[in-house]
Amino acid sequence: MQLIAVSDPTKAKDLACAYLQLAWKACGTEVGMGFLQAVPSLSLSDVLKHCPPTNTRTAVGWSQCYADYLAGRMVKTYINFSEDGFVEIEDNTPKPDYQGWSTAFQSHWDLLTAAANVVGVTVTPAQ
Secondary structure (H helix, E strand, C coil), X not given: CEEEEECCHHHHHHHHHHHXXXXXXXXXXXXXXXXXXXXXXXXXXXXXXXXXXXXXXXXXXXXXXXXXXXXXXXXXXXXXXXXXXXXXXCCCCCCCCCCHHHHCCXXXXXXXXXXXXXXXXXXXXXX
């Protein structure tokens, strides 16, 4: 995992939503039985309806959004976010046959920086 600081701590949750929304958009279309969950559009607020945050981490103040088939599209990624302005993303190489968004974004970092532009924040690797 890669720990990243968000320039505006109050927008870590918004960044997580934008991250998953961009991944959903980049997938292009639903796959397989995903047509049963498919939606024509997905707003930032809709992301949390389809992928509600859970408190699966042991650290207090952290939540995780995991998207397997997000609204019918094969996203298969997660993002953790904290109340104090940090996010965690995967640091492995995305697999195009498994993560449909990876044909548009070469890495999780590329996807995160694009999401940061949507939200209007900057992101930097934490020390």
